[in-house]
Amino acid sequence: MAHVQDIEIRDSAARTALAADELQDAQGEKMVLNMGPSHPATHGVLRIVLELDGEVITKADPDIGYLHRGDEKIAENMTYTQFIPYTDRLDYLAPLASNVAYALAVEKLLGIHDKLPPRCQYIRVMCCELARISAHLLGLGAFAMDTGAVTVFLLTFTEREKIYDLAEAASGARLTTSYTRIGGLARDVPPTWCDQVRKFLQEFEVSLAESETLLTRNRIWVDRLRDLGVISKEMAIDYALSGPNLRGSGVEYDLRKAQPYLCYKDLQFDVPVGSVGDCYDRYLVRMEEMRQSMRILYQCLEKIPGGGANAAKEPVCIPDGKITLPSKLKVLSSMEELIHQFMLVTEGVNCPPGEIYFGHENPKGELGFYIHSKGGGTPYRMKIRAPSFVNLSILGELLPGCMISDVPVVLGSLDFVMGESDR
Amino acid sequence: MSATESAQKIQAKFGDLVSAPSEFRGEISVRLADAEKIFDVCSFAKTQLGFDYLVDISSVDQYGEDPRWTVVYHLRGLGHGQELRVSTQVSEEKSELPSVFAVWRTANWHEREIYDMMGIRFTGHPDLRRILMWEGYPYFPLRKDFPLAGKPTDLPGVAFTQPAPLEGGPFVTVAGGKDSIDREPRVRNPET
Numbered sequence: 019m020a021h022v023q024d025i026e027i028r029d030s031a032a033r034t035a036l037a038a039d040e041l042q043d044a045q046g047e048k049m050v051l052n053m054g055p056s057h058p059a060t061h062g063v064l065r066i067v068l069e070l071d072g073e074v075i076t077k078a079d080p081d082i083g084y085l086h087r088g089d090e091k092i093a094e095n096m097t098y099t100q101f102i103p104y105t106d107r108l109d110y111l112a113p114l115a116s117n118v119a120y121a122l123a124v125e126k127l128l129g130i131h132d133k134l135p136p137r138c139q140y141i142r143v144m145c146c147e148l149a150r151i152s153a154h155l156l157g158l159g160a161f162a163m164d165t166g167a168v169t170v171f172l173l174t175f176t177e178r179e180k181i182y183d184l185a186e187a188a189s190g191a192r193l194t195t196s197y198t199r200i201g202g203l204a205r206d207v208p209p210t211w212c213d214q215v216r217k218f219l220q221e222f223e224v225s226l227a228e229s230e231t232l233l234t235r236n237r238i239w240v241d242r243l244r245d246l247g248v249i250s251k252e253m254a255i256d257y258a259l260s261g262p263n264l265r266g267s268g269v270e271y272d273l274r275k276a277q278p279y280l281c282y283k284d285l286q287f288d289v290p291v292g293s294v295g296d297c298y299d300r301y302l303v304r305m306e307e308m309r310q311s312m313r314i315l316y317q318c319l320e321k322i323p324g325g326g327a328n329a330a331k332e333p334v335c336i337p338d339g340k341i342t343l344p345s346k347l348k349v350l351s352s353m354e355e356l357i358h359q360f361m362l363v364t365e366g367v368n369c370p371p372g373e374i375y376f377g378h379e380n381p382k383g384e385l386g387f388y389i390h391s392k393g394g395g396t397p398y399r400m401k402i403r404a405p406s407f408v409n410l411s412i413l414g415e416l417l418p419g420c421m422i423s424d425v426p427v428v429l430g431s432l433d434f435v436m437g438e439s440d441r
Numbered sequence: 442m443s444a445t446e447s448a449q450k451i452q453a454k455f456g457d458l459v460s461a462p463s464e465f466r467g468e469i470s471v472r473l474a475d476a477e478k479i480f481d482v483c484s485f486a487k488t489q490l491g492f493d494y495l496v497d498i499s500s501v502d503q504y505g506e507d508p509r510w511t512v513v514y515h516l517r518g519l520g521h522g523q524e525l526r527v528s529t530q531v532s533e534e535k536s537e538l539p540s541v542f543a544v545w546r547t548a549n550w551h552e553r554e555i556y557d558m559m560g561i562r563f564t565g566h567p568d569l570r571r572i573l574m575w576e577g578y579p580y581f582p583l584r585k586d587f588p589l590a591g592k593p594t595d596l597p598g599v600a601f602t603q604p605a606p607l608e609g610g611p612f613v614t615v616a617g618g619k620d621s622i623d624r625e626p627r628v629r630n631p632e633t
Binding site for chain 2: 042082083086088090091092095126127129133255256257258269271276277373374375377381384386388398399401403407410411415423440
């Protein structure tokens with residue numbers, strides 16, 4: 019029995035139309051996907067509106083501001099000293115470094131930034147470098163976890179815990195340190211602090227090597243990071259990236275070397291740079307920066323004036339009653355100190371009129387303060403140049419072309435923190 | 442070549458429009474009299490003088506003065522390590538100056554932020570939207586006449602503002618008060 023089947027043969031015009039339809043379908047409709055603001059890989063409250071073609075990103079629009087608190091407005095309404103606690107909350111992964119950056123900016127306005135007592139400078143440098151290690155450890159741990167390597171996160175958080183203990187021993191608080199004052203420090207470090215730092219460094223060296231064995235030559239890690247999110251040298255400069263993201267692209271620029279502040283010019287350290295500018299380079303730069311921070315810390319422990327216990331009673335504040343608070347004992351027994359204390363507490367440090375910009379090499383990049391003063395104890399305008407804000411602005415150009423599963427890797431390698439981006 | 446010499450070169454090129462370089466705490470600043478020329482000055486500084494890195498753009502509200510806005514550019518050359526501050530003034534009626542996005546792409550977000558916070562517009566900016574506040578927010582919060590406590594907005598479901606904990610003080614000090622009674626922290630009622 020013959021089987022009859024109808025076959026539909028379209029004419030050529032219909033065939034062309036059908037083929038065009040199929041082609042359209044293969045290219046796909048663009049889909050808009052909302053990522054964040056509450057997404058584990060966006061490390062805070064970054065929202066990215068992604069336009070997708072299949073799994074490939076064709077357009078990315080970062081949307082920030084979910085953590086905007088108006089820090090710059092707040093700064094205009096209080097004295098310079100009162101703003102110090104707000105700097106803890108800028109880069110809340112490295113509050114000690116932000117404290118130092120802010121204090122140095124106000125001291126630059128006062129013209130006393132190079133007259134700080136040596137012991138104060140060394141303690142501040144140690145705080146900055148501990149904060150750098152702490153911030154890089156979080157960046158590394160979260161980066162590795164987003165990529166699927168959860169073990170590293172546990173290792174780095176064990177070490178971060180010890181840094182928090184050190185911050186607590188020095189300042190009394192683990193996160194909200196507010197350790198600096200205009201013209202010095204809130205207090206000297208406790209006598210055993212330097213030994214604690216040394217002990218931490220010895221343990222940290224082992225742990226860092228362990229993290230590195232888990233990642234640096236790990237095939238999966240390298241395959242995921244290599245040649246992804248490549249930022250060329252020109253692009254990095256054009257977008258004014260700073261910190262490890264700039265250096266990962268091969269630009270050797272570190273404010274600690276370019277414009278040495280505190281006692282950095284007396285300390286030996288190298289500035290690591292990448293060659294390709296991909297995620298893997300940025301990872302390597304951060305790893306090496308932690309090593310260099312350790313090197314700096316060891317030198318500080320050797321050189322710190324007064325030694326660990328400070329038996330010689332080296333000062334940690336500028337001995338100027340118009341800038342730093344006098345000792346409580348003198349306030350209660352001497353008229354002049356009482357007046358100084360009263361004026362400082364009620365009116366703040368009297369700054370001259372003028373405008374300054376101070377850029378500080380924070381873990382995330384260049385944290386800058388532009389202070390426009392009309393004299394008196396409060397800034398007329400204070401602009402915070404947040405490294406994360408500037409570093410994130412490159413996302414719109416960096417993400418298109420990536421797969422959607424690459425987004426957490428690129429974000430992790432940029433290592434931003436929304437507290438300072440949104441201010 | 443020092444930053445002062447670079448500033449003098451800008452002055453030589455643009456003549457009376459650019460003030461003589463002034464120095465404060467080791468930083469060199471120049472003032473540009475005509476804000477419309479800011480693009481030309483910036484592109485000259487980048488292409489001829491090697492200022493390839495725009496650190497920051499900030500704005501100052503000189504409330505009660507004319508011109509009201511000051512826009513401040515921080516330039517840096519990574520090659521020679523010089524830094525230069527260029528500031529220019531814009532009147533409140535105009536509230537507009539050319540964008541430098543075409544010179545440095547990092548200007549994109551800085552200019553959006555200034556528009557968002559102060560309401561100064563940048564002509565030639567590719568995408569001048571609010572950045573920190575939400576789209577449709579009616580005020581410019583960094584202006585000096587905007588109260589610290591914020592203002593209520595009528596955007597149901599998007600955001601609400603209630604009096605901030607700091608409203609009225611007690612630790613609200615005023616910069617530039619004529620005597621210490623004016624300056625010291627007191628209870629102050631924000632103007633509504």
